[in-house]
Amino acid sequence: AQPSAPSPIAAPLRELPWGQLNFLHTTDTHGWHGGHLQEASYSADWGDYISFASHMRAKADADGVDLLVVDTGDRVEGNGLYDASDPKGKYTFDVLPEQHIDLMCTGNHELYKANSSFNELNVTVPAFNGSYIASNLDIYNPDTGVMEPLAQRYKKFTTPNQGIRVLAMGFLYDFTGNANNTVVQKVKDAIKEDWFQTAIRDRDVDLFVIIGHVGLRTQEFQLLYKTIRSQQWDTPIHFFGGHTHIRDYRIWDNKAVGLESGRYMETIGFASVDGLNRGGKKMSSSHDDDVDHHHRELRNVATLRRAGLSFNRRYIDNNLFSLYHHSGTDAHSFPTDVGRNVSARIASARAALHLDARRGCAPHNFWLNRAPYPSRDSLLSWLAEAVLPAQLGADGRVTAANRTALAITNSGALRFDVFKGAFTRDSAFAISPFTSGFRALPDVPRDKAERVLPLLNHGGPLLDRPARALGLDPRLLAPPEQGSGRLEVAAEVVAEVDEEEEEEQQQQQSRVEGRAAAARGGRAERGQEPLADARLKLTPGYTTKDDAGDDGDDTLHEKITFYSVPNCVQSVLRPASPAAAGDADVVDVVYNEFIEGYVVLALKYLGVQVEAADAVPWADGKSLTAVIAEWVGENWGVEGEEEC
Numbered sequence: 285a286q287p288s289a290p291s292p293i294a295a296p297l298r299e300l301p302w303g304q305l306n307f308l309h310t311t312d313t314h315g316w317h318g319g320h321l322q323e324a325s326y327s328a329d330w331g332d333y334i335s336f337a338s339h340m341r342a343k344a345d346a347d348g349v350d351l352l353v354v355d356t357g358d359r360v361e362g363n364g365l366y367d368a369s370d371p372k373g374k375y376t377f378d379v380l381p382e383q384h385i386d387l388m389c390t391g392n393h394e395l396y397k398a399n400s401s402f403n404e405l406n407v408t409v410p411a412f413n414g415s416y417i418a419s420n421l422d423i424y425n426p427d428t429g430v431m432e433p434l435a436q437r438y439k440k441f442t443t444p445n446q447g448i449r450v451l452a453m454g455f456l457y458d459f460t461g462n463a464n465n466t467v468v469q470k471v472k473d474a475i476k477e478d479w480f481q482t483a484i485r486d487r488d489v490d491l492f493v494i495i496g497h498v499g500l501r502t503q504e505f506q507l508l509y510k511t512i513r514s515q516q517w518d519t520p521i522h523f524f525g526g527h528t529h530i531r532d533y534r535i536w537d538n539k540a541v542g543l544e545s546g547r548y549m550e551t552i553g554f555a556s557v558d559g560l561n562r563g564g565k566k567m568s569s570s571h572d573d574d575v576d577h578h579h580r581e582l583r584n585v586a587t588l589r590r591a592g593l594s595f596n597r598r599y600i601d602n603n604l605f606s607l608y609h610h611s612g613t614d615a616h617s618f619p620t621d622v623g624r625n626v627s628a629r630i631a632s633a634r635a636a637l638h639l640d641a642r643r644g645c646a647p648h649n650f651w652l653n654r655a656p657y658p659s660r661d662s663l664l665s666w667l668a669e670a671v672l673p674a675q676l677g678a679d680g681r682v683t684a685a686n687r688t689a690l691a692i693t694n695s696g697a698l699r700f701d702v703f704k705g706a707f708t709r710d711s712a713f714a715i716s717p718f719t720s721g722f723r724a725l726p727d728v729p730r731d732k733a734e735r736v737l738p739l740l741n742h743g744g745p746l747l748d749r750p751a752r753a754l755g756l757d758p759r760l761l762a763p764p765e766q767g768s769g770r771l772e773v774a775a776e777v778v779a780e781v782d783e784e785e786e787e788e789q790q791q792q793q794s795r796v797e798g799r800a801a802a803a804r805g806g807r808a809e810r811g812q813e814p815l816a817d818a819r820l821k822l823t824p825g826y827t828t829k830d831d832a833g834d835d836g837d838d839t840l841h842e843k844i845t846f847y848s849v850p851n852c853v854q855s856v857l858r859p860a861s862p863a864a865a866g867d868a869d870v871v872d873v874v875y876n877e878f879i880e881g882y883v884v885l886a887l888k889y890l891g892v893q894v895e896a897a898d899a900v901p902w903a904d905g906k907s908l909t910a911v912i913a914e915w916v917g918e919n920w921g922v923e924g925e926e927e928c
């Protein structure tokens with residue numbers, strides 16, 4: 285872990301359900317390879333993950349089973365470790381390949397900018413040669429100008445210990461926001477390709493592994509499932525998904541399941557399969573058979589039972605308490621040389637990038653989804669009511685031209701919470717890493733401009749067909765977790781009352797203790813394996829419900845309540861002397877560039893003749909990252925080395 289990472293908190297744990305074939309899965313790491321430095325539950329780093337995977341691989345080998353490591357994309361954008369360097373990714377590209385990854389694919393974030401997809405072509409694909417799969421992604425090679433697959437379309441291999449014949453593919457959802465140096469083939473077209481049609485007819489396959497930067501409950505995965513099933517009515521299929529930033533497990537049928545493993549290095553997904561055929565063993569030598577027999581005899585590994593197919597899953601909280609426990613190690617035996625070295629390299633990168641440099645002190649937590657909007661603790665309220673009016677309202681058109689402006693931001697532009705205490709250079713990138721700048725459409729009739737926000741938030745008629753016809757997916761406005769449709773949100777938004785909050789906090793501890801006791805009792809009654817230590821206090825965290833039930837998380841947590849947020853929020857930017865502007869019948873409509881298409885479409889829908897070409901940069905086209913960082917420095921800044 286990083287030197288400033290908080291120590292993990294001991295918690296009751298569920299064991300890993302090892303099988304004949306096991307997987308570790310990361311997705312949507314978004315540059316959080318240094319781990320979370322303000323959240324003990326997720327404070328392990330990429331170096332620790334390397335050590336962990338190495339112990340898990342050794343255990344698999346010792347038990348004669350197999351372990352595959354999978355990553356399903358969006359490794360870039362979202363944390364200072366990636367975003368603060370010039371060029372971006374200078375330090376993450378180096379440390380990433382120190383992990384042995386068996387199967388990986390591309391996320392949409394690798395493709396927003398031409399240079400990041402060229403990084404995949406020139407750095408990541410060669411570094412993971414043989415593991416990287418691009419089933420529906422091509423790139424224009426900058427040397428030849430020729431369009432070519434970013435990597436192999438699929439991969440077939442036999443696992444070393446069990447001899448399981450795996451056919452793996454790696455997809456990206458039907459993403460349309462990529463730069464023009466890449467081509468994403470829609471999944472419905474990719475499945476018509478000869479290579480795909482041949483692959484799904486292969487009879488010498490024991491398991492299809494379909495990885496993808498694709499939500500588990502999307503039409504893309506559904507189509508892949510149906511098409512594979514049309515040719516392989518009972519060959520097991522394991523999907524690994526991503527993109528929607530949630531923990532999720534989907535059961536398609538009794539031989540087809542999928543795992544999604546959260547976001548931001550919070551979660552290491554674990555999946556296992558038992559009862560698979562081992563076609564690859566037929567070809568093995570008598571020596572291999574002897575070794576295999578020896579393994580079975582000696583280790584009596586329950587997972588080698590051949591009775592029926594079974595799948596399992598666990599979402600591991602990425603902290604050292606969990607990682608030590610599951611790998612059967614301790615602080616002394618856990619770190620491998622490579623893991624320790626990677627943690628040290630991340631620490632020096634963070635120092636070189638001044639990521640711990642404090643910009644100010646946050647007075648309390650501000651939550652993206654964990655507080656209702658609007659409210660005192662809502663990150664969106666803070667942004668719309670404090671940050672944007674102060675920073676964007678100073679634009680020349682507001683002050684000199686005495687003009688009112690309406691500034692609209694999509695809630696998806698915010699990616700993470702603000703914690704009470706130090707707000708560092710890193711925090712600004714974590715909250716909003718995007719480089720898209722603010723722009724404005726000048727002189728829009730006020731009555732029309734005021735109707736844009738409601739349309740973007742509730743505009744069924746706008747956001748359904750017209751937006752989709754232009755390739756504008758309305759789900760992209762809100763945070764991806766919410767777009768997944770799987771975020772369990774509070775039924776009603778309650779007004780915040782401070783005393784109530786205090787009382788709630790007092791009651792929480794007794795509830796926590798009560799539940800821990802109940803969990804102990806319940807498990808004992810059901811004759812289940814005891815949790816590692818159910819007397820331990822529960823901390824707030826993931827309490828996932830998926831198709832397999834509510835026992836997926838490795839760590840027992842106190843439930844967190846999530847609130848739904850609107851697609852967009854609006855700030856009114858008023859001039860210092862609003863007399864003239866107050867009644868003006870035109871205003872400027874300001875927005876961050878990412879939502880330009882939606883804003884222009886909404887105005888056109890309202891009868892205003894505008895085009896994106898009419899827009900001008902606002903506040904010098906600053907990014908939201910810069911705007912937030914400046915506001916924090918000006919408003920939460922503290923002198924010298926004083927503690928927050």
Ligand SMILES: Nc1ccn([C@@H]2O[C@H](COP(=O)(O)O)[C@@H](O)[C@H]2O)c(=O)n1
Pocket residue numbers: 312358392393527528694695696697698718719720759760761762763764878
């Ligand atoms: N310039 C950008 C780019 C993206 N967003 C938001 O991020 C969402 C996509 O994030 P994933 O991690 O799910 O790929 C997208 O839906 C937008 O909400 C943005 O605001 N500005």
